[in-house]
Amino acid sequence: xxxxxxxxxxxxxxxxxxxxxxxxxxxxxxxxxxxxxxxxxxxxxxxxxxxxxxxxxxxxxxxxxxxxxxxxxxxxxxxxxxxxxxxxxxxxxxxxxxxxxxxxxxxxxxxxxxxxxxxxxxxxxxxxxxxxxxxxxxxxxxxxxxxxxxxxxxxxxxxxxxxxxxxxxxxxxxxxxxxxxxxxxxxxxxxxxxxxxxxxxxxxxxxxxxxxxxxxxxxxxxxxxxxxxxxxxxxxxxxxxxxxxxxxxxxxxxxxxxxxxxxxxxxxxxxx
Amino acid sequence: xxxxxxxxxxxxxxxxxxxxxxxxxxxxxxxxxxxxxxxxxxxxxxxxxxxxxxxxxxxxxxxxxxxxxxxxxxxxxxxxxxx
Numbered sequence: 001x002x003x004x005x006x007x008x009x010x011x012x013x014x015x016x017x018x019x020x021x022x023x024x025x026x027x028x029x030x031x032x033x034x035x036x037x038x039x040x041x042x043x044x045x046x047x048x049x050x051x052x053x054x055x056x057x058x059x060x061x062x063x064x065x066x067x068x069x070x071x072x073x074x075x076x077x078x079x080x081x082x083x084x085x086x087x088x089x090x091x092x093x094x095x096x097x098x099x100x101x102x103x104x105x106x107x108x109x110x111x112x113x114x115x116x117x118x119x120x121x122x123x124x125x126x127x128x129x130x131x132x133x134x135x136x137x138x139x140x141x142x143x144x145x146x147x148x149x150x151x152x153x154x155x156x157x158x159x160x161x162x163x164x165x166x167x168x169x170x171x172x173x174x175x176x177x178x179x180x181x182x183x184x185x186x187x188x189x190x191x192x193x194x195x196x197x198x199x200x201x202x203x204x205x206x207x208x209x210x211x212x213x214x215x216x217x218x219x220x221x222x223x224x225x226x227x228x229x230x231x232x233x234x235x236x237x238x239x240x241x242x243x244x245x246x247x248x249x250x251x252x253x254x255x256x257x258x259x260x261x262x263x264x265x266x267x268x269x270x271x272x
Numbered sequence: 273x274x275x276x277x278x279x280x281x282x283x284x285x286x287x288x289x290x291x292x293x294x295x296x297x298x299x300x301x302x303x304x305x306x307x308x309x310x311x312x313x314x315x316x317x318x319x320x321x322x323x324x325x326x327x328x329x330x331x332x333x334x335x336x337x338x339x340x341x342x343x344x345x346x347x348x349x350x351x352x353x354x355x
Contacts, residue, residue, distance in 0.1 A: 066341060073338055105341070118336060122343040129290035172343045173286045211288065 001051065006268050008033040009050040011041065013071050018057035018096065021234040025261045028237070031268075038074060047082040051268050052092040055099030057163070057232055067123065067166040068101025076106055084115065092147060092264050093226040097164055100218070100228030109228050111221035112182055120179070123230070124168040127211030133163040135243060136209055138191035138217045138231060139198050145187035145224035151263040157198045158191070158256035159242075160231035167210035167230040169217075180214060191218035191229055233257030275319055275327040279349040281340045282312035315339060318354070327351050 008026050010033055012019045019035045026033035033054075041047055060071040075083065087093065087108065095103035101123045103109040107116035126132055140156045142149050152158070171179040183189045193201040193208040193215040201208035201215045208215050210230070218229030235241055236257030245251045283289050289310050296309035317334065321327035328351060335347040 065338060069338060069341070119341045119343055122341045124287070124344055125290050127288050127290045129294050168288075170287070170343055173284070211290075 001268050001271050003030055003265070003269055004032070006031040006052070006265065007050045008052045008054060009041070009047065010035045010054045010056055011038055011075075012036070012056065012058075013038045013060050013074070015060040015062055016056055016058035016098070018098075018232065018234060021232075021237075022054055022056045022096065025234045025237045025258070026265075029261055029265050031265055038071070038078065042078045045082070047079055047086055050086075050091070052094070052264060053086060055093075055095040055102045056234070057097035057099060060098055060102070063166065066101075066105065067164075068098055068103075068105045071098075072102045072105035075102070087115065087226065090223060090225045092267065094148060094260075094264065095226075095228035096232055096234065097162075097167075097230055100230055101166065103226060103228040108226050109221055110179070110183065110188055110219055111226060112179075112186075120171070122170045123166050124170050125166055126164070126168055126209070128205055131163070131165040132167075132206070132209045133161070134206060134209060135159055135161045136207070136217075136231060137194050137196050137198075138229075139194040139200070141189045141192055142220070142224075143187050145222075146190045146220040146227055147224050147267040148220070148227040148260050148263050149190055151266060152259045155198070157194060157196065158236075158259070159196075160233055160236040160257050162209050162231050163235075164210070164230060167212065169210075169212040169214075169219075169230075171213060176213065183219060186222040187224070188219050188222060189216065190220050190227060191216075191231070193217050229260075231257075233260040237261070273321060273323075273327075274354050275321055275324075275351050276354045277315075277317045277319070277327070277331045277334075277349050277351045279315040279317060279331060279335060279339060279347060280312050281315070281335070281345050281347045282310065284344055284346050287344050313339075324351065324353070 239252035292309040299306040
């Protein structure tokens, strides 16, 4: 696919607030990205006109019920057949922060057996409790399955910000070990919270900012085409977004989050 | 017929309840000898159904499809017919 043919849909609903930054990242990479409200998409019925779908961050519907739950059910109810086809055709789906919560609540992640009827995981209230907004480090764990991190070397530590109150990744207690093994077996574990020296957080705050099980910050589905993460790569795209760039002397043009968007665009570019 | 369901969604045992812990801490600071606090959400839903059996089935579906995430939540409900 030629770069100019790529069309990215950045979906939004009431309460979404990271759509413009996400669009800017794609604009910078020279691909066409459009911000589309769910209701507009339902009216036009044109999800399949897009090459990729992004659920950006925010606080959709005020985080009522659970963060991401209402947006997830609204998407499933209104776009069910188109969304299933979109996923089955291997078109990339990315969920950032609130978008990750949507993908988990919709049963698209971890998606061990495809789209699940009920959520197989949860992004629960942070431990310690509160809205945590700070820069964190994550270690890249994927051996190549996740299309969104193909351009990132395994083991590389990336720096990105988090900003959420419900980001504690959980599996059902009785299935924790089984599901974790499946994540490893399927190469679905993409990012884990760590310190700047790549030592895992082992649950310790603030290195792990929310108490996530196994320091999980991002996972993909078994096909590697659906990816969700709590940190914000779109807020770590340009060097000027780094909080401490003035200390380093020369400001870098870009920073770590760019590689997530680049990987996706590169995947689509190579796709016939 | 019109029914009212009172639905309580609570955390499954074994999962951390940071909201409950923080509330407990605050109550202890107010000098109450509080041992623990758990937080639940209560929804009161008014809806139409043809029978009580149908009403129960609908509420159970509401919980499984939206109000509770089976990974971490338990739910229970009471239903009554209203005029």
